[in-house]
Amino acid sequence: MRTALVVGLGAAGTFASICLAKKGWKVLAVGKGTSSCAMSTGCLDGSGMDPECLRELSRLFQASGMPLVGGIDEKRTGITNLGTRYDCTLSAPGSTWVQGHGPRSITVLGMGKHPSLRPNLVASVLRSWGMDARPQIVPMDIPGESSLTAAFRDQGHLDRLVNGIREAWGETVLLPPLFSLKDHGRLDELERRGGRRLLEAITPLGTPGERFHQVLEDGAREAGVEIWTGRRVTALRTEGDLITGADVQGGLETRTVGLDAVLLATGGPLTDGLLLHQTGLDDPFGLFLVKELGQGPHDLMLSGYAHRGGRLLSRSGTPMANAFAAGDCLAYSLRSPGKGLGDAISSAWGAVRTMEVP
Amino acid sequence: MRTEVLVIGGGATGAGVARDLSLRGIGCLLLEMGDYCHGASGGNHGLLHSGGRYAVKDPGSAIECASENAILRRIASFCIEDTGGLFVSLPCDDREFGQRFRDACRETGVRTDELTIKEALLLEPGLDPRTRECVAVQDGSIDPFVLVQANVDQARTNGGVVHNHCRVTGMTVQDRLVTQVEYLDRRDGQKHLVRPEVVVNAAGSWTPDMAAMAGVRIDMALDQGSMLVFDGRLCHHVLNRLRPPSNGDIAVPNHTSTIMGTTSRPAASYEDARVMRSDVELLMREANSLLPSSSVTRTIRTYCGVRPLLGASGGRDASRSFNILNDEAAENLLSVAGGKLTTYRLMAEKVADRVCLMLGHKGHCRTHLEELSPGPPSPLSGGIGNARLHRKHGAVSTEMGGQPSSVVCSCEQVLRSEVEHHLEGQDVLSIDDMMRRTRIGMGYCQGLDCSLTVLDMFVERRGVEAVPLLEEFLEERERGQRHASGEQLRQELMRWSLMQGVYGLGGRRR
Numbered sequence: 001m002r003t004a005l006v007v008g009l010g011a012a013g014t015f016a017s018i019c020l021a022k023k024g025w026k027v028l029a030v031g032k033g034t035s036s037c038a039m040s041t042g043c044l045d046g047s048g049m050d051p052e053c054l055r056e057l058s059r060l061f062q063a064s065g066m067p068l069v070g071g072i073d074e075k076r077t078g079i080t081n082l083g084t085r086y087d088c089t090l091s092a093p094g095s096t097w098v099q100g101h102g103p104r105s106i107t108v109l110g111m112g113k114h115p116s117l118r119p120n121l122v123a124s125v126l127r128s129w130g131m132d133a134r135p136q137i138v139p140m141d142i143p144g145e146s147s148l149t150a151a152f153r154d155q156g157h158l159d160r161l162v163n164g165i166r167e168a169w170g171e172t173v174l175l176p177p178l179f180s181l182k183d184h185g186r187l188d189e190l191e192r193r194g195g196r197r198l199l200e201a202i203t204p205l206g207t208p209g210e211r212f213h214q215v216l217e218d219g220a221r222e223a224g225v226e227i228w229t230g231r232r233v234t235a236l237r238t239e240g241d242l243i244t245g246a247d248v249q250g251g252l253e254t255r256t257v258g259l260d261a262v263l264l265a266t267g268g269p270l271t272d273g274l275l276l277h278q279t280g281l282d283d284p285f286g287l288f289l290v291k292e293l294g295q296g297p298h299d300l301m302l303s304g305y306a307h308r309g310g311r312l313l314s315r316s317g318t319p320m321a322n323a324f325a326a327g328d329c330l331a332y333s334l335r336s337p338g339k340g341l342g343d344a345i346s347s348a349w350g351a352v353r354t355m356e357v358p
Numbered sequence: 359m360r361t362e363v364l365v366i367g368g369g370a371t372g373a374g375v376a377r378d379l380s381l382r383g384i385g386c387l388l389l390e391m392g393d394y395c396h397g398a399s400g401g402n403h404g405l406l407h408s409g410g411r412y413a414v415k416d417p418g419s420a421i422e423c424a425s426e427n428a429i430l431r432r433i434a435s436f437c438i439e440d441t442g443g444l445f446v447s448l449p450c451d452d453r454e455f456g457q458r459f460r461d462a463c464r465e466t467g468v469r470t471d472e473l474t475i476k477e478a479l480l481l482e483p484g485l486d487p488r489t490r491e492c493v494a495v496q497d498g499s500i501d502p503f504v505l506v507q508a509n510v511d512q513a514r515t516n517g518g519v520v521h522n523h524c525r526v527t528g529m530t531v532q533d534r535l536v537t538q539v540e541y542l543d544r545r546d547g548q549k550h551l552v553r554p555e556v557v558v559n560a561a562g563s564w565t566p567d568m569a570a571m572a573g574v575r576i577d578m579a580l581d582q583g584s585m586l587v588f589d590g591r592l593c594h595h596v597l598n599r600l601r602p603p604s605n606g607d608i609a610v611p612n613h614t615s616t617i618m619g620t621t622s623r624p625a626a627s628y629e630d631a632r633v634m635r636s637d638v639e640l641l642m643r644e645a646n647s648l649l650p651s652s653s654v655t656r657t658i659r660t661y662c663g664v665r666p667l668l669g670a671s672g673g674r675d676a677s678r679s680f681n682i683l684n685d686e687a688a689e690n691l692l693s694v695a696g697g698k699l700t701t702y703r704l705m706a707e708k709v710a711d712r713v714c715l716m717l718g719h720k721g722h723c724r725t726h727l728e729e730l731s732p733g734p735p736s737p738l739s740g741g742i743g744n745a746r747l748h749r750k751h752g753a754v755s756t757e758m759g760g761q762p763s764s765v766v767c768s769c770e771q772v773l774r775s776e777v778e779h780h781l782e783g784q785d786v787l788s789i790d791d792m793m794r795r796t797r798i799g800m801g802y803c804q805g806l807d808c809s810l811t812v813l814d815m816f817v818e819r820r821g822v823e824a825v826p827l828l829e830e831f832l833e834e835r836e837r838g839q840r841h842a843s844g845e846q847l848r849q850e851l852m853r854w855s856l857m858q859g860v861y862g863l864g865g866r867r868r
Contacts, residue, residue: 036852041860082810084825084861113764115807118814125824144764204860269851276654276844277642297842298854338859 001026002260004355005246006225007233010035011341012327013265014216014225016348019056020263021223023356028257029220030228030248035213036267036328037341041080042208043088043096044342046072053349054090060219066092066184066211075099078202079174081117083108083125083133086202090342092211094187095177095200103199105132105170111161112140116148116176117201133174138164149180149207158190165194172197177207181214212341232272236262236285241314241321261322261355264288264312265348268328268340269300288323289313291331304331310354326351361387361519363713364539364554366526366568368392369399370502370699372560373509373520374706374725379713380518381728382721387552388518389541391525393791394506397562397628399699400794401663403585403610403619405596406430406498407700408443410470411603412678413462414455419678420466422701427496429703434730436751437504441611443497443596444473444482447490448647451601456491459600463495470495484592484649497596499612502699503794504750508730510785523787524550529557529571535690536572544787556713559693563628563666572688578695580628581665583620584637589656589802592616592649599648606644613797614770615658618645625664633660638841656845658802659838668696680705682712690716743773767808769801777812781819789813789831802846804835806853825863832857832864 002025006017009031017029046054049072061068070076070090078086078096088096097103106126110119119135126133138161142151151157165173173196179186191198202208220227231250236243243262248255266272272284281290281303291306293299305312307330311319327344335343363379365372368390376388390396409423431438447456463470471494478492479485510520523544530538536557542549559568566576591611599607610617621637638660645652668677680697692712697705707723714721731751743765747755757779764774780786780795789805792798792812799805809831817824839850857864 039852080861082828082861084863086860115811118810120818121810121814121824124817124821128823128825202860204856269848274844274848276656279841279843279847297840297847297850300847301851301855336859337855340855340859 003028003258004261004263005030005233005257005259006263006265007031008035008265008267008271008327008329009217009227009229010265010267010327010344011037011040011212011216012344012348013263014213014220015057015345016263016265016326016352017225018060018216018219018223019349019352020355021220021225023352027225028228028259029225030231030233032230032232037216037344038209038213039205040209040212040341041086041202041204041338042092042212042341043078043086043202044090044345045339046070046089046342048072049342049346050349053346056349057345060215063222064181064215064218066181066215069093070096077102079122079126079199081122081176081201081203083122085129091202092184092200092208094198095202095208097199103131103170103172103197106134106172106174106199107168107170108133108135108174109164109168110135110137111148111151111176112137112142113144114140114142114148114176115144116203116206117174122174122201132170134169136164136168147207148176148178149183152178152186153183158186162190162193165190165196165198168196172199174199174201176201177203180207181211184211236287238287241318243320243323261324263351263355264305264323264325264329265327265344266329268304270304270329287314288320289315289317293331293333301328301337302332302335304329306331310351324351324355361385361552361554362717363387363556363558364389364552365558365560367397367560367562367564368394368506368510368520368522369397369560369562370395370506370509370702371399371562371694371697371705371709372558373506373513374702375558375560375709376513376518376520377509377516378706378710378723378725380513380516381724382710382714382719383517384710384713384717384719384721386513386518387554388510388513388520389524389526390520390522391564393522393785393788393794394510395502395794397564398663398665399502399506399562399702401583401585401631401661402502402699403608403617404500404502404612405608405610405700406438406500407698408495408497409466409468410443410445410459410463410493410495410497411598411608413466413468414458415603416677416679417462417466419698419701420462420468422679422704423698424466424468426701426704427498429726430500430700431498433726433728434500434505434508436731437501437508439499439611441497441499441595443495443598444478445493445495445598445600446478446485446648447492447600448486449488449490450647451599453490455601456493460493468495482593482595482597484651485597486647486650491600493600497598499596499610500699501613501750505730507785507795512728512730522785522791526568526571531572531688534687536688555690556716557691558709558713559691560709563664565666565693565695569685569691569693572691574685574687574691574693576683576693576695577669579667579669580625580630581667582623582625582631582662583665584633584641584660584662585617585619586638586641586645586660587658588616588618588645588652589658590615592652592655597648606641607648609645609648614801616649616652618652628664631662631664633662633841635841657843658846659804660841661838666695682709684712743771743776746771747773747776766811767796767798767801767805769803769808770797772796772798772808777815781815788827789816790834793831799831799835802849804839804850804853805831806856829863836864
């Protein structure tokens with residue numbers, strides 16, 4: 001059985017690990033820290049995605065109990081926790097609508113003074129783009145720094161919220177994300193008890209991203225991927241154009257693992273490749289060619305590993321035999337901010353297909 | 359009270375003049391186009407000079423600085439941190455300068471104390487251990503925003519009227535007198551007229567523009583200076599290089615950061631305020647030689663100011679002193695040129711004296727006697743936020759303190775009650791205005807989350823349109839991140855992805 005080392009436990013790394021494991025690879029996935037996937041909105045722009053890739057992704061979400069809604073080109077819209085419009089094609093249920101079928105009147109519901117959803121602000125921004133919106137605050141005492149998902153496991157909070165929803169105005173109620181992946185079904189229950197359509201605000205840096213990440217991680221474990229969290233690949237060993245092993249550091253211990261292929265999914269800009277007081281990128285392994293695109297600091301988002309036919313290039317520009325990459329660590333000539341999640345999934349799918357070719 | 363005097367410009371000088379006139383019982387109106395300190399009064403180190411820096415080349419300024427330093431410590435102790443200052447000589451610095459410096463300080467009355475290298479390194483363990491000489495002076499760290507606001511507040515208490523966000527748009531001159539001044543108020547978007555007897559033009563870099571409205575030509579050299587903000591306090595004292603004043607030779611510990619500066623290049627206009635990559639590289643290099651640990655310290659942002667200097671030549675050789683100009687084309691227009699933050703009160707006193715002369719008023723200056731804030735304050739209990747408030751505002755802080763648990767900006771420990779306090783006043787119209795007063799959005803994340811909380815409070819209390827207010831703030835913060843590097847660059851990319859990718863705000867749209 002061939003062994004693949006996947007570096008990075010974000011959307012690209014985890015999804016690629018699942019696909020590789022299903023294709024018969026023995027997969028070791030290593031990563032450290034919080035991925036940008038877990039900080040994302042959990043919504044995707046799936047335009048241009050391979051239908052087979054979407055089917056695989058949808059299967060994972062179906063199995064998690066929180067199926068994805070939308071499709072490759074289905075234009076959907078949601079409302080961010082600032083009140084601005086957010087467009088995508090795939091999202092968690094209850095957070096977007098098919099364009100043209102959105103609510104006309106909406107109550108924005110804040111959970112006491114919790115900063116997850118600021119009703120005055122959101123309602124005012126919604127009104128500025130023509131939505132009939134009103135703010136309402138459900139009296140609750142949840143400290144600003146504590147998570148809502150923990151607070152709403154409490155039945156008392158939930159009952160107070162149901163009353164708030166009943167007292168709300170208009171056809172739809174906008175809420176902050178309240179439920180983790182495990183509890184997501186409770187949104188339906190809340191909708192039934194409150195008697196009004198509920199819409200979850202598109203929220204970065206919180207629960208939706210964590211849920212997305214959880215679906216992928218559960219899928220990877222299910223597929224038999226060995227996951228090492230909190231560890232870092234410090235060096236890759238080479239013989240000519242072949243990567244043969246990797247040094248993996250965790251705590252005080254460093255282990256060397258043998259491998260048949262490596263897939264880098266370290267996110268962008270290259271983790272550890274951005275040194276203090278430097279503004280450019282470098283490959284932290286000192287092996288691969290990095291391509292810088294654009295001029296300004298924000299153009300770094302476009303920069304990353306150069307590749308040819310899916311294979312990473314050595315510093316001299318020749319393709320490596322068994323080194324691949326996916327997601328934000330690759331150089332893209334075109335990328336819009338906020339669309340990285342769809343790119344990550346698609347490029348992971350593409351990388352796995354390249355790896356199948358002997 | 360009648361508007362006898364119109365003061366144009368709400369920097370340190372203008373606010374100082376308004377305070378001085380009000381204390382003398384003269385009715386005045388101050389108009390500031392942006393927020394207070396919007397020009398050079400905000401775009402500086404926040405250094406309370408001992409005078410040492412100017413002792414050799416500009417003894418007049420040194421003498422002024424030394425006496426004003428002592429006065430400010432007395433009247434504005436709440437916004438001054440008595441860090442003390444050190445002049446240090448590194449192996450690459452000219453050895454002979456040290457003696458010239460000591461002689462000049464003696465002649466100008468700038469107090470100095472000799473330190474052995476061992477003493478210096480005990481006081482400042484972060485200094486380059488190869489330091490060869492060290493002289494202690496009375497420098498301090500000052501918060502210009504708090505200082506100027508306190509001047510504004512005291513002017514108001516004594517009957518003065520002060521408006522920020524009011525831009526002067528025109529002047530009418532009849533019989534060689536400015537008879538009428540027109541201004542645009544951002545609050546109502548309307549033009550208003552005022553008919554003062556005397557006009558004080560304290561518009562800093564904009565002074566020539568204002569004078570031109572009255573048909574008066576003023577030559578002023580504009581000089582751009584860049585600063586680099588390091589995370590945390592790398593030194594306890596203000597550190598100066600013991601060498602002739604040049605680029606990147608001062609480090610000032612300021613609140614939660616260390617400010618390294620400055621550079622000097624001629625600016626084409628006050629809008630020519632861009633920080634160059636080369637400025638950043640120079641400041642980084644100089645910081646590394648003075649404080650070696652800066653090479654492993656994160657930088658938060660860059661900012662700059664445009665100095666309005668006397669005369670047409672400018673640069674490092676221009677005097678940092680000031681001048682009051684009066685032209686026969688507009689006899690009741692006094693223009694203030696040059697000067698610096700440390701001597702703002704003295705400038706204001708001289709201007710107010712001239713105004714009194716013109717009005718035939720017999721009032722005497724009291725600004726060196728009256729404290730700027732009622733003291734002594736009793737510290738508020740509980741939390742870093744309250745302790746910080748007390749340190750910064752003195753007795754006034756009791757009006758701003760609150761529940762320590764309600765922190766709106768966790769980077770800078772800003773309390774909700776502090777934001778509420780400023781929302782009740784008339785001066786804060788934007789998130790930027792709030793930032794200058796509270797430091798929200800000045801930390802690592804540059805307002806990623808707290809800007810939304812503050813925006814919510816604006817909407818709730820003022821019913822303003824939210825998105826333009828947020829975009830104005832984002833634009834200002836983004837300017838300081840143009841040269842972000844390393845960890846801060848990574849943070850900036852996240853902030854930018856979020857604001858643009860999720861909310862569709864800020865920066866260029868692809």
